[in-house]
Amino acid sequence: MISFENDYAEGAHEAILKRLMETNLEQLSGYGSDPYCESAKEKIRRACGCPAAEIHFLVGGTQTNATVIEALLKNYEGVVSAGTGHVNCHEAGAIEHTGHKVLTVGQHAGKIDPADLEQYLKNFYEDENREHMVFPGMVYISHPTEYGTLYSREELEKLSEICRRYQMPLYLDGARLGYGLMSPETDVTLQDIARYCDVFYIGGTKVGAFCGEAVVFPRKNAPKYFMTTVKQQGALLAKGRLLGIQFDTLFTDGLYFEISRHAIDMARKLKRCFADKGYEFYLESPTNQQFVILDNGKMEELKKELKFSFWEKLDENHTVVRFATSWATREEDIRSLERLL
Amino acid sequence: MISFENDYAEGAHEAILKRLMETNLEQLSGYGSDPYCESAKEKIRRACGCPAAEIHFLVGGTQTNATVIEALLKNYEGVVSAGTGHVNCHEAGAIEHTGHKVLTVGQHAGKIDPADLEQYLKNFYEDENREHMVFPGMVYISHPTEYGTLYSREELEKLSEICRRYQMPLYLDGARLGYGLMSPETDVTLQDIARYCDVFYIGGTKVGAFCGEAVVFPRKNAPKYFMTTVKQQGALLAKGRLLGIQFDTLFTDGLYFEISRHAIDMARKLKRCFADKGYEFYLESPTNQQFVILDNGKMEELKKELKFSFWEKLDENHTVVRFATSWATREEDIRSLERLL
């Protein structure tokens, strides 16, 4: 059965496996202090245009979000997120587990509208009772969002300007960052992200690695002893090489971007398959996740041949489902899909 | 330079890499629900003699300790540990981060003496002010300990008996469990551990895997929704296959035990090298970590050719250092060491 269930169904890109084999018996020091980590960091610094960036490799997304958010917030602060933000919905309370509230603002196809953020902050600082409330201490956005949507450069710039005015870090969850950067519909570059955000992560798990997320503090602005926070969170890998080698490979000769572009190409073809057959989309996504409205009969029929994700019930007779492509999606999978539809 | 610095200096056993390659493009479901995880669990159940065991794969040791301990303790309880326990010393406060105190009892070469534990509990329950104190909610031991030492079966049995009497789970940190089980000086089997403990983990990171620890609840006694606790702790790997395949390989045809025995063989040869030259040991370790007393001049000399770990200053002129062997230590490394001494 062909799977469009998610973007982490396969192992790792073969170039990664090859490097893991080649380096396997080298004796390296632990906890991220090996030369592969260093090389990977240097390549990421170059890709971001940030020679002073501080970079840490963590293992997974929820872990990264909890670690970064805890490290940046003071005890009386919370993190502002869209209601649909991953930190608010699908992390089993990992943020609250660190003692911090997720403060939600309305979402627009998964995104925070800068005007909403501004209003939220204005209301908060005008409230006479604000000292009885959780202070907004940072802003969390995902890009692509949980709905596959993207911020424009102008939106990012506005969010960044608001955050700086209120002295709040802007944090971007880039679990699927490659797929965002390679969308033909974006005007946002990796350098833009490094410029507008105070911290972000470049996702590996969903873009060709076995595991791994690269946290980037673009202006040598990591909180003091961030590594200890990582350790405390249980996120410090003894064999840091596993992360270093993977990111070093992904950022050699533009592999990360190349495989991301492939996923986007596949997504566009997939989208066309559905559009050509008259299917409707729940929303317009320019990245590798496509949200298709299926009537329930058709959904059951397709389930026999394809794997995809349930997203939500639209009405009694229709369901929103998600089809995801990835670095590993094959042209022939798309052709099979076309035939099935 | 030859390294005896630790037991995680190399990548993964080649059989693991081979399996990762072979399975790489299979599309598998995430979060530990793939067939390799299932197969690995079944093999571990058999090795433990526990057909009903519940098994979860986590990524690293500190993470595993924090997750298991939080899942088992009530909010008013703490975990009893030897003062030298990893959870007390080298986890950057990961346990306290979950809100729980580490309650220390005296250590004897890294171990808890059952009599000390009994006395501690007796004193606690006799104290009129105990409701103003942290209740002992579980016992943490490591085996091998941080000093490479091992509990005897009788000691484990006694600890277990005390814990059951006080209705406290006994948890064994097996980061280096293989090296303990394969020591010729132990009378403790994996089945014994499963019998005496309420939960334990079989370490992968230090015994041939890139990463991974297998948490075993031997009698289907995992706390409800343990997977959600794992997720909340940021310890749930999206590509659970990475852990499943590694443990499946390690528990196929006894590989885990075989490579552990190799490390022990190497450790015994290493020990003999030092003993033959008249070096003294800080304590008697029957496993893969050997704690050697060096005079400081000799230490500096050896540092030029060898990597090993500083452990502690013994006096002005002598230092305790640790030499560790592993599944990857080569006979020729031992021979080189012998020549150097």
Added chain:
Amino acid sequence: MISFENDYAEGAHEAILKRLMETNLEQLSGYGSDPYCESAKEKIRRACGCPAAEIHFLVGGTQTNATVIEALLKNYEGVVSAGTGHVNCHEAGAIEHTGHKVLTVGQHAGKIDPADLEQYLKNFYEDENREHMVFPGMVYISHPTEYGTLYSREELEKLSEICRRYQMPLYLDGARLGYGLMSPETDVTLQDIARYCDVFYIGGTKVGAFCGEAVVFPRKNAPKYFMTTVKQQGALLAKGRLLGIQFDTLFTDGLYFEISRHAIDMARKLKRCFADKGYEFYLESPTNQQFVILDNGKMEELKKELKFSFWEKLDENHTVVRFATSWATREEDIRSLERLL
């Protein structure tokens, strides 16, 4: 200046002061083990119709909420609250500080609609990804709510039935419980609350005491070692007598109910003053908090003579303000208000 700003502007009812004086030099044991605490508990048990109730005296509302919620939730659970619930809005993140998420459902004049709760739980348990989410572990309601509104007996019964079906405790925040029970518009008695809830608190701070909230577990169903949780939360008063004597006085000869009724009488007169002059109310409140819509000019004018609370801006020209009566409100204050309007 006359104040209708809140219901905690004065000290304590004079009967309380009198008892504090009379008992002042008695030497009593600490931490709630004195005979006044015991007597108060017995009187509360009788008032609730719950001879087996376990009762604990805490100092303030936020503290009580955090303590009860932490004691009842498992680590992977959160508390369900109306979006307007005090625990969600005005406790500076005290709940999240204990590691738990506040899960919000829609509010209707401050209340949770049983149908909304049912739907929320249904959706949760149908969601395939629920193990990646925070489990709803208990339900928090306030009665009167933050908007002065009240649940009907039927609504409480339905909420209780849902909670029991899902095995979740129902917790009622009774910071202003007296004012709810004495409203002529309620059909809910204290015994009803004890029957339908698994835990609730009877507020003292806002109903005539200097401080103090009585937590009632009506069926001897307090979590084990609840006193230790109270201590851990910093909520255990050394001189527990201060709380015991206050509650003993309030529950002697129905004082708690009598002074609550007085506040309700005052609120009804206050309400009539506004209604007679054609003022509109933001919502219909049957208790001691009245939410009046003022045009901004009138508001500024009244501010010169009266104290009341800003609630929220209604539109450019109108503001919602809160007038609160209490056990200490005097008839002459109402007459002064009438003259001013």
Added chain:
Amino acid sequence: MISFENDYAEGAHEAILKRLMETNLEQLSGYGSDPYCESAKEKIRRACGCPAAEIHFLVGGTQTNATVIEALLKNYEGVVSAGTGHVNCHEAGAIEHTGHKVLTVGQHAGKIDPADLEQYLKNFYEDENREHMVFPGMVYISHPTEYGTLYSREELEKLSEICRRYQMPLYLDGARLGYGLMSPETDVTLQDIARYCDVFYIGGTKVGAFCGEAVVFPRKNAPKYFMTTVKQQGALLAKGRLLGIQFDTLFTDGLYFEISRHAIDMARKLKRCFADKGYEFYLESPTNQQFVILDNGKMEELKKELKFSFWEKLDENHTVVRFATSWATREEDIRSLERLL
């Protein structure tokens, strides 16, 4: 029966009760913003010789410790305490509940030796693995200690110097501060404490108040939004007047010092009673807590007539018990004791 069980057996000093009566019906604003709080703060500032001091009133000791410690520590830091420190032993894990480890150093009659602290810090910063450990972020001392002992001015100065060199706040728990300041054997004044410490609290609960502790940041150095941390901890009293009026009374005309001196006078007489009869003391305490060694037969005999606290078993036949005097101890109680011995 006469009680020397503790120093919180009675209610409040009568001057406090009188002021509570006089002010009872004044309508005051809440949460510590009333004029009595302001007046009390001003008097404390003068007593401390710190015109810029920031002062907050909290309710109890454990609560105060948890709130101050959490507010001052970064997430990766712990608090250094003597092993016998209240925060380490008798707060039911309130510090760990905020996510922070209590790091213990050896104790000498309840005190931290500056040399031990220096050595601890030196070792920590020399340890290559320190990033895997909890960073010492502040130092906690109690004065008088849990054993009634006192730091000398020189010791305080040294602790302060070490803390400043390592940029760690020095925090003094003054639950019984009055009894320390009024001991004829001390050379430490309140102004000294304000000079050497970065934050401390002046205990009310054990020195004549119903409840209340005054946290002093002597150089306007409170952490930002400390009030929100207080709220989050559940430690913000709605009727802040209860604390303000008590401290205002205690710091009017030196009442706090006068009643503390009385307790010390009583303690000296009590001590002489025991000494004259040949009783031995467990240690030399210059304050209101006296630790007497009783043979078990005598202990049982005295229990029939007197209340005192069990402290610890000394050997099979002897027990250490604590006799405490307080602001409320009467001369006649001492005379009765003398007769009994």
